[in-house]
Amino acid sequence: MSIQDTYKKQANAALEERAKLVTELRSIEADSRLSAVEKRERVERIDKDLHRLEAEARDAVERGEREAEVRTLAERAGMASALTGSSALLGDREDEWRTLMPSLGEYRALISESVPVDGGYTVPQEISGKYIDALKAKSTFLRGLPADSIIPFTSATLSVPQLVSSTGADYAAEGQQIPEGQMVWGEVKFDAKKIGEIQWASTEVLEDSALDQRRVIAENLLRDASLKFDADAFTGSGANPIKGIVSQGTSTTLGTGKVTVTYDDLADAVARIEATNGTPSVVWASIDMAAALRKEKAAGSGIYQGGSPTDSPASTAWGLPILPSAFLPAKTVVVADGSRIVVGIRRNATVKVSEDARFDSDQVGFKLTMRMAGVSLAEATSAQVIKAAAS
Template identity: 25%
Template structure:
């Protein structure tokens, strides 16, 4: 999708949003007739369709280095020419990589090493690591939503003090003893689970200097690794995989059924909002499935106004009750998560290794590139996330 098409989709979305707003105002405080309800449903579907097109268009047009300040920091602040030079150098290194040798994408800045004179011990320019990490971040709702990303050179266990309850001060009389109050904490550790992915390309593709080998491999491996990690950062059990933010979050007291009407659902979501301590609300976001988002999108207040507010800025998330709403296919349809995603720490251990082999696809003259990244995740403050269950019952931690 080019910039012109993206702009046209955005303008069409704005027209549909304005028409929906006018329809809502027309029936403010009163029941819609059947024709108007049908029109409302079509407009909501159209806006959702435009949102999807706009998101896909942005993914095509945007530069990998501009996804977030984090990626910019990993890439450095060099000029566009310097960045292009680094990527060209990385492409040359990948193409000249010997059989069954490997290179490593690393966030730290190091001088490139000639693969011919020192095979198997090369660190690609950090711009390439930034591009690949940017693609992975975009496929993980937790990382894209503001998780703290920690990079370490190795994968030995790291201990974290996880806060599950805060200390509290009280009034002390003159001459009286000061009572002790300590935060409730538990010790947990993060390790490094190995995520792997292999991409097969023809030898002609690798040999053809006109083709963007780096862009292809980054665009192929980044989403695959991001999706694999992202699913566990959401719902991982913590046994032989990271413990996801939904699994680790505190159960909310309120619930609602999937067939509940506006009042019941909105009341439960408002209760969820206020169950989260006020110190976390300013940076909190809802994380839901598409099915739950569709239900939230149709909720109205007593005056017939939508509680869901569509974003007027391209690329910015929609909001519900003033807070961003993020959707992910990995979120169960019976869960609504509300919390500060920055309290979830993603640990990327060691460089991302890229290894090349011609053995596996020898008869078809194809080359296999294998990508390996070690990672783990942990919610370091369990008070920062609340999980509402749709259908009744509490979520087991």
């Protein structure tokens, strides 16, 4: 069996394992005996294995193609005839032929000297799991959502079922037929969009720095990605890859003279969400309005509405967490039911490291990528956007 056939066999084996996991994934979704939490935990575990097997299959295919390229280069350079005296004997002395040729890693580094973009990126698989949680902690938008609202998916498009209407309920007399209802379903589709960034550092900086620069660079990449996502998750609209919550929610502009959003305005927004059987869970505020809410005092008492300073003042309003965001327009506050918001994650945030993409200049590359989809709001009333008057 040739090396190319070996790599092909490895790729097929990985794809067969992946197909079994896809079947298992479908059975989990259909298993009514499992709770939502159990389903999510199993789906997350299987999702990681799916990504691993995809990577294994892709790597095997690429290795096979690369070995074929190397063989062609060797034959053109006359190395095969120098080794065996006859190119016909090459297949019988494959291992000996390989000792004269660069390994896959060496070959990749050599071609990367003149073409930096051809460098490969490698990273321990376990790092990705760490950065899922870190991304959520760094993203103001994701931090305000319950775990069930963040949905991993395994295709190019995230389809969110949407109940358009439900009718038919009526009174039924004793012994009479119960009226038949009708539900009309639609869907909202979102394409997975990649967010990425690459940073470079010389090996001297990495070696001589008093800080753990590898960790610092990775955390900065993660912070940049979370900020980019937050920008669109809040205010994206029209041609933006991710449509934001402000453009989808119900907006209320306060009357002339009401230049700040108050606790009373939040109470009104909470009531509007509850009127449609929603459960308000989070308050997102622009920087100026977050500051105003934190300093608001009850009339005549001088007591902070959010509690005394020793009780983490203004971190909550009506029992809801207040999360400031620089990406909300000035004078804007959003009260939302997080359970009615859906965000899709096609590929979790991962940081990969390349030590050969700029082999000739002795630089190390750090690359972060993730693929997101959404944001989807079940109904406009579940996100109440409050805008203070300009003057």
